[in-house]
């Protein structure tokens with residue numbers, strides 16, 4: 124079977140365990156050997172087969188193969204969370220004394236991992252505005268890694284991924300991108316020259332707010348090293364049941380993304396026209412589709428005029444729930460006020476350069492007119 128479109132890829136499986144249309148959950152820790160020779164061939168590397176589910180599990184493998192196909196990479200590796208995927212990938216390329224370059228406004232826990240763990244390991248991190256490719260080029264000499272996220276968290280800045288990855292390559296650095304926002308349906312960074320593509324699978328890939336997981340897609344070499352030299356020791360493996368939930372979620376990923384895009388744009392347009400809204404940060408609203416991005420998901424942010432009382436707005440919402448995370452069926456709202464206090468409080472050396480009047484929305488799969496009624500009534504109640 125050969126399929127290049129995401130909609131066809133997610134509907135069919137490579138493996139047919141007993142002709143089941145849905146792969147079974149291999150809920151076992153170990154796989155025994157038939158003989159001494161079987162064991163010897165496996166341990167000497169002549170044969171690849173599951174031995175222990177920390178390393179290889181058939182349900183997890185089915186998920187990994189599907190992600191590699193969607194991201195158009197040679198291979199992929201599942202993780203227990205998006206952060207396990209990020210930290211394992213970064214730690215696989217840096218050693219003490221190294222320097223990495225990261226774009227600003229990456230996912231806040233990735234930023235904290237850089238600031239609170241990498242720095243202790245004597246790895247320095249320089250942050251640059253990813254919209255400014257000259258600034259990126261200036262920061263790159265000597266760096267081991269260029270870490271990207273596009274669009275960025277909270278601010279939704281869009282970067283020229285092909286250009287930035289070409290700069291990284293010129294400097295002999297690995298390029299990595301967090302592609303959770305767009306999903307492989309709307310952006311396939313490997314086709315733009317990015318070496319390593321990372322997802323929090325807890326968001327759109329799973330899509331139902333019932334699993335925390337991550338995945339890394341890349342070359343056979345990179346994923347082989349991650350699987351052989353990092354995953355066994357850091358141990359952040361994906362569970363078979365979570366992989367099964369992800370395979371189930373992936374079946375509807377292209378259909379869900381179309382709906383998130385449609386409703387998200389409809390709400391963003393209405394907000395942009397609202398007198399109490401001073402800015403809307405949506406990567407594709409009112410502008411040409413940036414290179415490499417073929418659609419928009421349902422996550423964006425906007426800024427309120429000073430007349431709107433944000434705590435009152437939060438409490439007046441009904442359909443939009445107050446909550447972090449995103450990518451599921453349900454609509455969510457989180458005010459930057461809370462995250463600013465959490466990350467960049469007065470005694471913190473960490474920075475969270477996001478305006479106080481900013482609110483992030485995840486537009487879920489509810490009816491867009493119902494969602495707009497909820498939002499506009501909550502704005503009226505907060506004036």
Ligand SMILES: *Cc1c(COP(=O)(O)O)cnc(C)c1O
Pocket residue numbers: 204205206207230232276301303304322323324325326335336337448
């Ligand atoms: C949630 C998130 C992560 C972290 O993923 P977890 O699965 O929660 O560990 C990483 N990147 C982005 C952009 C996210 O939104």
